[in-house]
Amino acid sequence: MTNKLCYLLLAITVIIGGCSASIEGEQYEKMTPRFDLYAFFGTNVKGWGIVQDRSGNVIQRFTVDIKGSVQQNELVLDETFSYQLGNGPTKRTWKIERTAEGKFIGRANDISGPADGTSYGNAFHFTYRMDLPVGDDTYDVAFDDWFFAMGDDTIMNRSYIKKFGLVMAEVTIFMQHVD
Template structure:
């Protein structure tokens, strides 16, 4: 075999190993059942309710911080249907308003709808964790890309919610978000 063929086979093998590693052992390998009996019981109607302060960072594909933000959220519930408004302020000076409609099933399932979500997001609430999967369309000023999103929220004993999200295009991670959410009176 020629050196080019060896290099190409080596690259394919390495990409395959990275793909398997992330799907079997990394962030994407988590399951809601992993959190079913761990930590405090996360009830979205209780812990994600009222005025909430959110602070976070967005990391680019290389792992470097590309943006920081603070958001004011307000979440209200009518039975198992919640509405959430979000007002983001980014370190660049840009602002963004978002709106979510969340519907909780009695089995812990979650349906999430938002104007920038393509179709309907699906999720599950178990124990101290909440997982949400959806496809988001970025604003035009951010490129207008459509990204597959895996969103995890974890409830901490003091009531703070830790949020970690990964955004992928064609299966490749292009961004990651890490944020805290806590009730404003506790902030």
């Protein structure tokens, strides 16, 4: 292989690697405040969010009202979305169960298969696949979803929407308990 070809392959690898997000949850294990998924979402929550495309342009702006409840070992989240920019799903219901190993398994009406969740101190990581409608098309994408406790009643959620391992869009949502 020539030096030019080696440099080209190295450059492509660096560019592709730089297009994806990867967070290691273990770094949040000892951070506070601790985030308890069931305690935070077991009540009414309001969220304000945006979706940005690969260029950083805001393509959706929305609010979400979440009515949460814990029923036995299952967290149920009834979500209602309102869009000020763009459009998307208006309703989603999550059912999330804590396993004996301390992991979480979630299901929702528009999620492909189960979502896998892990708690890390003041962070929570959720991964899942979704058939995401965009215009007249639907794309099979992966969500890499991170929740971070900002206080007892406030969290920040960052989601990376990936296709072929590359980040195609990012979602940022701030959520707070409401009475």
